[in-house]
Amino acid sequence: MANRVLLNTSGLKVSEPGFDVLTAGNANLQFSSDWSALTLLLAGGVNVPASTSQTVFFGRTFIRTPIAIVPWNGFGQDSNYYYLTLSEMWAATSIATLYNNRIVFANPYSTPYFAWYYIWNYG
Known part of the structure; x- marks a missing residue:
């Protein structure tokens, strides 16, 4: 099993x-205290018509997939907040997919929806 966490006088790293955190480069780290703080890259909202998809481009391509926070109310049913990274599908419904240069909102439903998004860059 690989060493995943390193905490020493130079900081904290998680692979x-x-x-192995002892030999991993930045591309294979999930966290490093050497990285700069998160900076807000893009924020906004998008209307997604029924049975279609909408793509929001970031304006650049990142080496690592940025972080996205997407508040979602489940069509008014609840108030969940989803955190997307590493091209994960949003919950089991595949409502959004995150890439290095864009986020794609899909709508498999017969009702349109509006989604807010906050895209964060990290070192």
Whole structure:
């Protein structure tokens, strides 16, 4: 099993699963205290018509997939907040997919929806 967490006088590092934190490069770290703080890259909202998708481009391509926070109310049913990173599908419904240069909102439903998004860059 790989060493995943390193805490020493130089800071804290956490590697991705399967990578040894002692030898992992930045591309294989999930966190490093050497990185700069999060900065807000893009924020806004998008209307997604029924049975279609909408793409929001970031204006640049990142080496690592940025972080997205997408508040979602489940069509008014609840008030959940989803956190997307590493191209994960949003919950089991595949409402949004995050890439290095864009986020794609899909709408498999017969009702349009509006989604807020906050895209964060990290070192």
